[in-house]
Amino acid sequence: MKFELIELREDRIRFLLSGVSAAFANAIRRTCMSEVPILAIDEISLYDNTSVLFDEQIALRLGEVPLVAEELDFLSQPEDCQCDGTGCPGCRVDFMISKEGPGMVYSEDIQFTDPGVRPAFERIPLVVLGEGEKLVMEGYATKRVGKEHSKWNAGTLCGYKNLPSIMIGEACDGCGLCVEVCPRNILVIEEGRAKATNILECSLCKLCIGVCEAAAIDLKPVRDSFVVSIESSGSIPARDLVAKAADEIKIRALDLNAKLTELS
Ligand code: SF4
Ligand code: SF4
Ligand SMILES: [Zn+2]
The missing domain is CATH 2.170.120.12 (DNA-directed RNA polymerase, insert domain)
Incomplete structure (x- = not known):
């Protein structure tokens, strides 16, 4: 697993998790909301x-x-x-x-x-x-x-999305329609061709694909990489919230492991 910090504030943390399953990213999200006591x-x-x-x-x-x-x-x-x-x-x-x-x-x-x-x-x-x-x-x-x-929800807005991958192919003629339609300002025209910038902000809405008559845009989610966004209710700092959620998952995994060991 790879961890890369994108943004850290007292009430919000965003990070990139690579080499994990969607179930693991979801476990972090759910634990932040439901299992960290406040x-x-x-x-x-x-x-x-x-x-x-x-x-x-x-x-x-x-x-x-x-x-x-x-x-x-x-x-x-x-x-x-x-x-x-x-x-x-x-x-x-x-x-x-x-x-x-x-x-x-x-x-x-x-x-x-x-x-x-x-x-x-x-x-x-x-x-x-x-x-x-x-x-x-x-x-x-x-x-x-x-x-x-819900009044004990330590995390309020907690979510994740796949890391987007955007490739612009040779067929691009630089018409700029994708730039106009993108709600997140991800795309720019450089040297006569579209180019993706700030990919982390892409919402995978596919509006750009819909307007590209040249079918030059290859957009797909990276299956094992997730942008995780966790917002705290204010009771504990967002960084501590994620750390406590990770501890909680670890405790349960160790407990399961101990029970399985007893069976063998
Ligand atoms: S809409 Fe398609 S052809 Fe036009 S700039 Fe964007 S990628 Fe290139
Ligand atoms: S998928 Fe949506 S947000 Fe992402 S680049 Fe295309 S139009 Fe922009
Ligand atoms: Zn008591």
Whole structure:
């Protein structure tokens, strides 16, 4: 397997994986979305809500606020905790909100008891409070995985595509129609012939093939190479997300191997 980094930001990573199957690239994608645990608000108790939103709508919005936890690795998932999931500081982080209008309640108004826990983004609007309207609640966040509920999706936009291969043949007369039609500006005319640039951005839409009367374009996906794009919800950096997903796949592969060894 070959790994080549294309882009690295706090919230996004793109890389080229070569020498792997589509199933492997998909395993990375799915694990980033569904199997890497993060913290999210799980339960709330509302004491006062005179805003325009129903309690359920506020609960839904709170659950989708991405949370950053400095000591995330030290928190247990409830079912793995020594409290057997009944709830303790080892598997829960308490919070409260107490706000009176007029004004907007933002994610930054969620006050956690653990100073190492905070919303990933401070200005996510939750609800507008009119003059004298109140929102008073408490609750707790737990660490779980995205396959249980989308609010624990550590990865949001996660996908992959085959690496495109584009060859322009001798038949090209430089008419430029493919350049005009390409939505990603991949093609240019150089020395009277079309030429592909920045192939990584090609979406394999084949519009260029459709307009080329000379049938000069040979476009195909490279079967064992994939451009993988992973975007984090903001709870953990994208680079760490992929590393944790790889760890998770490795643990499962080793577990399977151990079980198969027992059989032999
Ligand atoms: S449409 Fe075909 S012939 Fe025209 S420039 Fe593109 S590749 Fe060449
Ligand atoms: S397949 Fe689509 S994106 Fe790729 S070069 Fe052709 S027109 Fe552009
Ligand atoms: Zn516990």
